[in-house]
Amino acid sequence: MSDLNTQAVARYKNNFLREVEERVEEGDMVKMCMQCGVCAGSCPLGPHWQHSPQKIFMMIRAGKREEVLTSDSMWMCTSCYNCIVRCPRQLPITHIMHGLANYAHRLGIAPKGQPTREFAKTFWNNLIKKGRVNELTLTLAHYFANGIGPGIQIALNMQKIGLGMVLAGRLNPMEIFGGHSVKDLNGFHAVLAKAKEIEDRKKGFSA
Amino acid sequence: MADNKFAAYICSGCGLGDKLDVGSLEKIAQKEGKMTVVKNHPFLCSASGVQMIKDDIANEGVTHLCIAACSRRAKTEAFNFPTAAVSRTNLREGVLWVVAEGSDHDEVRQEMAEDYVRMGCAEVKKMKLPEGNPNRDQAQNKRILVVGGGMSGMTAALAAAEAGYEAVLVEKTGALGGFAANLWKRVPFSSPYAEPQATGVEEMVAKVTGNTRIKLHLNTTVAETGGAPGRFTVKLARESGAVSDETVGAIVQASGFTPYDMAKLPELGGGQANVVDQAGLEALAKTANGGAIKRADGKIVTSVVFVQCAGQRDDTGTHLSYCSGHCCATSIKQAMYFKDANPDVDTVVMYTDLRVPGMGEDFYRSAQQKGVIFTKGKASKVTGGDSCKVEFSDLILDEQTSVDADLVVLATGQVANAGVNLDAWTEVNTAAEGGNEEAKVKRSGMKTISVLNLNYRQGPDMPQFKHGFADSHFICFPYETRRTGIYAAGPTRRPMDMLQATEDATGAAMKAIQAVENAAQGRAAHPRAWDLSFPSARLEGCTQCKRCTVECPFGAIDEDEKRFPVFNEQRCRRCGTCMGACPVRVISFENYSCDTVGSQIKAVNVPDEDEEKPRILILACENDAYPALDMAGVQRLSYSAYVRAIPVRCLGSVNTIWITDALNGGYDGVMMMGCKKGDDYQCHFVKGSEMAHYRMSKIGDTLKQMGIEPERVVTEEVAITDNARVAKLINDYAAQINDLGPSPMKGFG
Numbered sequence A: 001m002s003d004l005n006t007q008a009v010a011r012y013k014n015n016f017l018r019e020v021e022e023r024v025e026e027g028d029m030v031k032m033c034m035q036c037g038v039c040a041g042s043c044p045l046g047p048h049w050q051h052s053p054q055k056i057f058m059m060i061r062a063g064k065r066e067e068v069l070t071s072d073s074m075w076m077c078t079s080c081y082n083c084i085v086r087c088p089r090q091l092p093i094t095h096i097m098h099g100l101a102n103y104a105h106r107l108g109i110a111p112k113g114q115p116t117r118e119f120a121k122t123f124w125n126n127l128i129k130k131g132r133v134n135e136l137t138l139t140l141a142h143y144f145a146n147g148i149g150p151g152i153q154i155a156l157n158m159q160k161i162g163l164g165m166v167l168a169g170r171l172n173p174m175e176i177f178g179g180h181s182v183k184d185l186n187g188f189h190a191v192l193a194k195a196k197e198i199e200d201r202k203k204g205f206s207a
Numbered sequence B: 001m002a003d004n005k006f007a008a009y010i011c012s013g014c015g016l017g018d019k020l021d022v023g024s025l026e027k028i029a030q031k032e033g034k035m036t037v038v039k040n041h042p043f044l045c046s047a048s049g050v051q052m053i054k055d056d057i058a059n060e061g062v063t064h065l066c067i068a069a070c071s072r073r074a075k076t077e078a079f080n081f082p083t084a085a086v087s088r089t090n091l092r093e094g095v096l097w098v099v100a101e102g103s104d105h106d107e108v109r110q111e112m113a114e115d116y117v118r119m120g121c122a123e124v125k126k127m128k129l130p131e132g133n134p135n136r137d138q139a140q141n142k143r144i145l146v147v148g149g150g151m152s153g154m155t156a157a158l159a160a161a162e163a164g165y166e167a168v169l170v171e172k173t174g175a176l177g178g179f180a181a182n183l184w185k186r187v188p189f190s191s192p193y194a195e196p197q198a199t200g201v202e203e204m205v206a207k208v209t210g211n212t213r214i215k216l217h218l219n220t221t222v223a224e225t226g227g228a229p230g231r232f233t234v235k236l237a238r239e240s241g242a243v244s245d246e247t248v249g250a251i252v253q254a255s256g257f258t259p260y261d262m263a264k265l266p267e268l269g270g271g272q273a274n275v276v277d278q279a280g281l282e283a284l285a286k287t288a289n290g291g292a293i294k295r296a297d298g299k300i301v302t303s304v305v306f307v308q309c310a311g312q313r314d315d316t317g318t319h320l321s322y323c324s325g326h327c328c329a330t331s332i333k334q335a336m337y338f339k340d341a342n343p344d345v346d347t348v349v350m351y352t353d354l355r356v357p358g359m360g361e362d363f364y365r366s367a368q369q370k371g372v373i374f375t376k377g378k379a380s381k382v383t384g385g386d387s388c389k390v391e392f393s394d395l396i397l398d399e400q401t402s403v404d405a406d407l408v409v410l411a412t413g414q415v416a417n418a419g420v421n422l423d424a425w426t427e428v429n430t431a432a433e434g435g436n437e438e439a440k441v442k443r444s445g446m447k448t449i450s451v452l453n454l455n456y457r458q459g460p461d462m463p464q465f466k467h468g469f470a471d472s473h474f475i476c477f478p479y480e481t482r483r484t485g486i487y488a489a490g491p492t493r494r495p496m497d498m499l500q501a502t503e504d505a506t507g508a509a510m511k512a513i514q515a516v517e518n519a520a521q522g523r524a525a526h527p528r529a530w531d532l533s534f535p536s537a538r539l540e541g542c543t544q545c546k547r548c549t550v551e552c553p554f555g556a557i558d559e560d561e562k563r564f565p566v567f568n569e570q571r572c573r574r575c576g577t578c579m580g581a582c583p584v585r586v587i588s589f590e591n592y593s594c595d596t597v598g599s600q601i602k603a604v605n606v607p608d609e610d611e612e613k614p615r616i617l618i619l620a621c622e623n624d625a626y627p628a629l630d631m632a633g634v635q636r637l638s639y640s641a642y643v644r645a646i647p648v649r650c651l652g653s654v655n656t657i658w659i660t661d662a663l664n665g666g667y668d669g670v671m672m673m674g675c676k677k678g679d680d681y682q683c684h685f686v687k688g689s690e691m692a693h694y695r696m697s698k699i700g701d702t703l704k705q706m707g708i709e710p711e712r713v714v715t716e717e718v719a720i721t722d723n724a725r726v727a728k729l730i731n732d733y734a735a736q737i738n739d740l741g742p743s744p745m746k747g748f749g
C-alpha cells in the first residue's frame, strides 16, 4: 500500500463517500444517484464491466473503498457520454468514472497493467514533455509497450499507413529525435505545476 | 292532470331520409305506435325542428314524445323538454351508421328502423314524467356533518363553511388536529419542496374555532345516524354521557387512520428497545424541539436507519399488501430532522422502491443533497437494543449484509379507521337476527368500532372496497362511496399523505354540497345527478323476499317492522338493481320500469321461422356498453341488422322477465352487455353488473324448461372504449345464433 493511500484511509476512516466527494472529480454528485440503472443499461461497455456506474455509486455509498478503487471498471469507460445524456439525475457519470480512475491511480492502487491505464500514462508522459503530443514517439511507445517482438509485428502491420501519412505530410520522421515543443515550454510546465498545486490543496493532499 | 297526448317526431336529416323510407316510419308510428301526432322534419335538432316540438307541447297539449332521430346520447340539449316524457329512438347511430351500406341491405335496414320506431312509441306509452322525490320538502337540510377533527376533517369543514354551508364538526378526542397534531413537521406542500415545514395545525384549528359557520363538538362520537341526504338525523354522544341530536343534509367521514401495529413485526424489531415507528420518531423529534434527537434512554442518536415498507407491500398475506404512499416521503422528512440538527448523523433510508408521489422527487433530491444515504435493500431482520443491527440484502450489490445504528425507524403503513367491515357484519347480524345469542354479543362488540353507527338495513358503516378502506371506485369515481350523501375523505378512503388528504377533504366537501343541493331538488346523486325519477314499490304485491333490501348496492332500502321495503329516495342512485331483483316486479320508476322495457321487447316485429331473419335482443348498460355501440356507429363499423338494442340503466336493473318474455316472443337470442364486474369492477353502480351475471347464471333451469339452448343467452363485459370489440361481439354472436338455427319458441309467442 502506498503512503498516499495509507494517509487517505487514516484521514477518511470509513467514510468513503466523503472521500470521493472531496477528492474525486465531481464526486460530490455521487450521492444524488437514485439507482435507476439507466446508465448501466446505456453503457455500450456494459457487458464487459465488472461493475456498472450505478453499482460503483452504490458501492461508494456502501463504503466499499478497496473494491472500488482497485477495480478496473472505471478504466473501461470510453467516454461515449451515453450515460450522461440519459441520467435522469444529471450525474456527470463519465467524468466521475475518469475521476475515480485518476484518483485510484494517484493513490497507486489502480490495477497494474490495465491497458487503458498504461496507455493513459504513456500519453500523459509524452504530452508533458513538449507540451504537445508527439505522434511518432507516442505511436512507437504504444507499439512497443508489450516488448520488442510484438512491437515490430505491429509496426510492420502498420507500415503502409505510416508511409502514407509521411507522404501526406501528416507524420514527420524527424520527430523521432525529440520533436518540437510548444512555444513557451517553461511556461507550460509552470501551468501544470500550478494546477497540481491547486488540485492538491483542494483535494487535501497538501496543507 | 290533463290527458296524455302522444306524439312522434321523425328526423330525416343526417342522411336518414336518403336511406330510410320515412313515410312508412310515420305510418308505423301512427298505426302501430298509436301516436296522435306524427311529424317528420328534415333537421329535427335545428332551431325550427325543436320549435316545432315546443309548439306542439305548448299549443297541442302534447305530453309524451318519441323522438326518432339520433342516439339518446346526442343532441341532449336540443331535445330537452322538461315538461314532457321523452323516449329517444336511435335511427342514426343505431341503424343508419351500423347497417352495412348498399341496396342489398335496404330491406333489413328499413325493418330495423321500423322496429326501433315501434319500440320508441311503446316505451313512451308506458312512461310518466318524473317529478322528483315527492318527499323532497323534508329533505331540505343543507348542513354538512364532518366526522373527525384531523387535517382532513378540519379542511372539509372549512371548505363547506367557506362555500357558505353550515358545518357540524365532531371529534372524539378533546382536541382538534388528529394525527397531524403529533407531528414535529410535515413534508412541504409548495415549491421548492426542499425543507420540512411547520404542520400548520394550530392555524387550522384557529380558523375552525373562529368560523361562525362551524359548530364544534369535542369529546363526541356519533351514536346513531339515520335518514337520507337532505334529512340525516344524527345522535351525538359526549364522553360525559350527554346526548344531542343534529339534523344534517350530508356527511363527510374523515375518520383517519391508525399506524399498522409494529408489534406484529417482531422480525423487524417491533417492540424492542430503540426500534420505533414513524409516529414514535415524531414524538422523539417533538421532544428534541429542533435540537439533537435522543432515544428513549436519553442517548443522542448518531446513526439511524429507516426501514421502508415495514409490514407493507407484503405478498405473503401476513401484513398489509398495499403501499401507503406517504411513508417514503415521511422517512425522507424524518431523516432531514437528523441532518438539519447535525449533518454528521448517519442517516440511511433502506428501500426497495422509493415512491414519492407529487413533487416528492424534489424533496428526495433535497435529502440526498443533505447527505442522507439511500440504500436499495430489503431488511430481513432488525435487532433492537443499545446498538441496533439491521440485516438486509443489498439489492444492487446482491449481497447479504448489515448495518448498525443507534435507532431504527420502521415505516409502517396506514390502516383505515373505516368502522365495521360489513361483510363480517352481515354474517353475524343474520345469525343474531335468527336468535343466536352468541352472535348478538359478537354484534354489539363489533359495533364499538363503528364510526357512523348507521341504522341502515345493510349495516352500521360504509362498505369497504379493498383492504378495509371506505372507497367505492377511486379510478372512475373519486370521492364516491356506496352510501349516498356520505363521503369519505383522507386516509380512511385510501392511503395518502397530508397534502392529498386536504385536497381529498375539499373534494369530499364539494361532493357533500352537491348531494344536499340535489336532495333539495329531489334529484338523484352521482352518476345520474340530473335524474328526477325515483323508485316506488307497489307494496300490495310484495312478498317480503328482501331481495331488494339486500341487493341495493347503496343500502338505500330499509325494512319496516313487517319486513316491507322502505325506500329512502335520496339515498337511491336510481340504478334499478332493486327493480331487476324483484321477483314479483313491483318496483318501478316513472320513466323506467319492467313495462317500459318489456313493452319495447314486445313491440318488435319477430319474423317467422321461414323468413330466416333472426331477432337478437341486446340489453346494453347505458354507461359503457351503449356508448360503445354508438361509437361503433360513429366509426361506421357495421354489425348485424338483426339485433335490437335497448339501453338499460345498469345491467343490475335487468329483470329476468325481460329475458323470458323475449324468448317466449320468438327472439332467437339475448345478449347482455354490462361493465366489468368483480374486484376491479367498473360498474357505475358497483354491484349491478355482478348481480346480473349472478342472476343469469341461475336462469339455466328456466331455459331448459322452455326447451331453449342456454347459449342463446349471453352476458358480456364491455368497456366504453370497446367500440370495435362490440361490433365483433355482435357479429360473432349472430353467427353463433345462425348456427343454432331458429329458436324453438318461434311461432308460439
Ligand code: SF4
Pocket (backbone or CB within 6 Å): A039, A042, A043, A044, A045, A053, A076, A077, A078, A079, A080, A081, A082, A083, A084, A093, A094, A097
Ligand atoms: S461514457 Fe463511459 S460509463 Fe458512460 S456509457 Fe459511455 S462508456 Fe459507459
Ligand code: SF4
Pocket (backbone or CB within 6 Å): A032, A033, A034, A035, A036, A037, A038, A039, A040, A053, A054, A057, A086, A087, A088, A089, A090, A091, A093
Ligand atoms: S442513470 Fe444516473 S441516477 Fe440512474 S443509476 Fe445511473 S447515475 Fe444513478
Ligand code: SF4
Pocket (backbone or CB within 6 Å): B537, B541, B542, B543, B544, B545, B546, B547, B548, B549, B564, B565, B581, B582, B583, B584, B585, B586, B587
Ligand atoms: S324484492 Fe320485491 S317482493 Fe321482495 S321485498 Fe323487495 S319489493 Fe318486495
Ligand code: SF4
Pocket (backbone or CB within 6 Å): B535, B551, B552, B553, B554, B555, B556, B557, B567, B571, B572, B573, B574, B575, B576, B577, B578, B579
Ligand atoms: S337498487 Fe338502485 S334504484 Fe333500487 S333503491 Fe338501491 S340505489 Fe335505488
